[in-house]
Structure formats: C-alpha cells, structure tokens
Amino acid sequence: xxxxxVVTGGTRGIGEAISLKxxxxxxxxxxxxxxxxxxxxAFSSRTGIDVxxxxxxxxxxxxxxxxxxxxxxxxxxxxxxxxxxxxxxxIMKMTFEQWDEVIRIDLTGCFNMAKACFPNMxxxxxxxxxxxxxxxxxxxxIGQVNYAAAKSGIHGFTKSLAMEGARVGVTANAIAPxxxxxxxxxxxxxNVMEKIVEQIPVGRMGQPEEIARGVEFLTSDNASFITxxxxxxxxxxxxx
Ligand code: CAA
Numbered sequence: 001x002x003x004x005x006v007v008t009g010g011t012r013g014i015g016e017a018i019s020l021k022x023x024x025x026x027x028x029x030x031x032x033x034x035x036x037x038x039x040x041x042a043f044s045s046r047t048g049i050d051v052x053x054x055x056x057x058x059x060x061x062x063x064x065x066x067x068x069x070x071x072x073x074x075x076x077x078x079x080x081x082x083x084x085x086x087x088x089x090x091i092m093k094m095t096f097e098q099w100d101e102v103i104r105i106d107l108t109g110c111f112n113m114a115k116a117c118f119p120n121m122x123x124x125x126x127x128x129x130x131x132x133x134x135x136x137x138x139x140x141x142i143g144q145v146n147y148a149a150a151k152s153g154i155h156g157f158t159k160s161l162a163m164e165g166a167r168v169g170v171t172a173n174a175i176a177p178x179x180x181x182x183x184x185x186x187x188x189x190x191n192v193m194e195k196i197v198e199q200i201p202v203g204r205m206g207q208p209e210e211i212a213r214g215v216e217f218l219t220s221d222n223a224s225f226i227t228x229x230x231x232x233x234x235x236x237x238x239x240x
Contacts, residue, residue: 004076005219006069008032008056008113009083011043013182014132017208018080019049021216027078030069032056034083034105056083056109057101066116075124078219079117081110081131081154086184088143099146106150110157118161118170127170128219131158132211135178135234151176155230162228171227173218178234180206201236 005022009015010031019031030050033040040051052069054061070076084106087098110131121127136144137151154174161172179185179196185205188196197205214231217223232238 002026002028003078004069004073005029005078005080006032006066006076006113006117007080007082008109009034010049010080011040011051012036013184014177014180014208014211015080015082016043017212018082018215019043020047021209021212022078022080022219023047023049025216025220027219028073030073032065032083055105056081056112057104059108059112059115062109062112062116066113070120075120076117077121077124077126078128079113079130080215080219081113081129083109084132084134084147084150084184086144086147086187088147088187090143091145094146102146103150103153106147107153107157110154114157114161114172118165121170122165122168125169127165128223129158129161129165129170129172130215130218131172131174132215133158133174133176133230135176135232135237138176138230138232139238158230159228166227171218171223173223173226173228174230175211175214175218176230176232176234177211178206178232178237180208180211182208199237200234204235206233206235 005027007019010019011033019029023029044051054065131154133154134151158174
C-alpha cells in the first residue's frame with residue numbers, strides 16, 4: 001500500500017529534502033508551498049513530485065486543500081509540518097506584524113494542518129505527524145522572540161497531540177533542527193554566522209538531507225512506539 005504524505009513548505013530547503021526522501025522510500029508525496037511558483041515548478045519538473053500552493057496560516061485553505069488531496073489520492077497518512085519563516089529582529093525593533101506573521105505561519109500552520117489530517121488518521125487507526133521545531137525553540141536566540149516562541153510552541157503542541165493520538169494509532173513527534181545550510185540562513189550577517197558556527201560542537205552547519213533522514217524514520221512503521229518525542233539534529237548544540 002502506497003502511503004500518502006503531505007510535506008508543507010516541501011519544495012525548498014529542508015522541505016525539499018524531506019519530500020525527496022519520502023518519495024525515495026515509496027511514499028506518494030504532495031509538496032505544499034506558499035509563494036515561490038518558479039521554485040515549485042522547477043522542483044516538480046525535476047522530481048516528478050506533485051506540488052500544491054496554499055497558505056498554511058489560512059485555516060480554511062488547509063481544510064480545503066487536504067480535502068481535495070484526499071478526494072484525488074486517498075487519505076493522508078503522513079503529515080510533515082515543515083513550513084516556516086523567519087522575520088528576525090531584536091525586540092526593540094520587531095514590529096507586531098513580524099511577530100504575528102511568524103506565529104501564524106510557523107505555529108498556527110501546524111494546528112491548521114493537523115486539524116485537517118488528524119480525524120481521518122484517527123478513523124483509520126494509523127497516522128504519522130512530524131512537526132519541525134528548532135534548536136532555537138529549545139534554547140532561544142537573539143533576534144528571534146517570534147520564531148523561538150512559535151518553535152517552542154510546536155514542541156508543546158506535539159506532546160499534547162501525541163497524547164491524543166496515542167491510543168488510536170497516530171504518532172506525533174518533533175524534529176528540532178540546528179543550523180542547516182539553506183536559504184533561510186542568508187539573512188544572518190556573516191560575523192554573526194561565524195559566532196554561531198563556533199558554538200556548534202561538530203564545527204559545521206547541517207545539511208537538509210540530515211534532517212530528512214530523521215523525518216523518514218519517524219514517519220515509518222519502524223517508529224511505531226515513538227510518540228511525543230523530540231529528535232534534536234543539531235551537531236551537538238544544546239546538549240542538555
Ligand atoms: N549569536 C551571537 N551574537 C549575536 C547573535 C547570535 N545569534 N545575533 C546577534 N548577535 C550579536 C551581534 O554580533 C552584535 O554584537 P556586537 O554588537 O558585539 O557586534 C549584537 O548581537 C547586536 O546584533 P546586530 O548588530 O546584528 O543588531 P541588528 O539589529 O543589526 O540585527 C539581528 C539583529 C537581526 C538579530 C541579527 O543580528 C541577526 O540576524 N542575528 C541572527 C539571528 C539568528 O540566529 N537567526 C536564525 C535564523 S536561521 C533559523 O532560524 C533556522 C533555525 O531554526 C536554526
């Protein structure tokens with residue numbers, strides 16, 4: 001049986017690697033994206049993976065998109081809540097809009113998608129939900145009160161969802177990536193990036209593939225007894 005997997009933010013960065021890894025393992029992957037049509041088209045023609053555009057921060061859009069996917073391909077078995085943005089600024093400079101946009105997409109987006117997928121997973125007694133948190137949700141970061149709040153919110157969200165799914169065959173886990181070499185890091189000033197890399201015990205940034213392998217494991221049948229956990233993939237940062 002081919003499992004249906006939806007990866008939000010699944011056409012670029014870490015999400016691209018996750019989509020590819022799940023496809024490689026025989027899943028039917030639908031990769032969501034929010035804005036960059038050109039990147040999504042290129043990704044789809046390069047990989048053959050279906051892409052769908054909607055805003056994960058829009059509750060109704062998530063319900064509609066998932067209903068459409070289920071009508072076309074069948075019930076969604078695997079949900080990877082990967083979509084996320086940064087709007088970094090110290091609290092002195094951060095605007096309400098920068099706060100609100102990050103919470104809406106990074107945190108409320110996970111609720112919106114789980115709300116759309118969980119009921120059918122529960123009915124069929126099988127489901128895998130993986131939410132992508134962050135080392136900065138575990139430890140905080142200068143310039144990220146919005147992002148760190150959203151990402152640490154994801155960790156609490158995951159544990160509660162895991163409790164609700166535990167008796168009905170639905171697992172929910174989080175992955176907390178460290179600094180991964182993607183476009184998301186491009187806004188970090190070089191001198192700050194140097195300081196960050198110095199704090200990573202393995203002495204380098206991670207690669208998207210290194211996160212994708214973790215997601216693949218947590219969404220597989222092999223991870224049936226793992227729920228409510230956080231897998232930190234960060235080169236040894238925050239070993240506490
Ligand atoms: N680590 C150490 N020092 C930091 C720092 C960090 N992460 N961020 C800022 N600083 C330091 C700066 O070096 C600077 O120190 P000095 O005055 O001694 O030079 C001081 O804090 C003030 O910073 P800026 O001068 O840069 O102030 P700014 O207002 O121009 O910019 C900022 C502030 C937007 C926070 C900018 O510093 C920045 O982008 N920092 C990086 C934030 C960050 O790590 N974002 C992670 C994005 S990737 C991601 O989020 C993915 C994930 O899950 C890990």
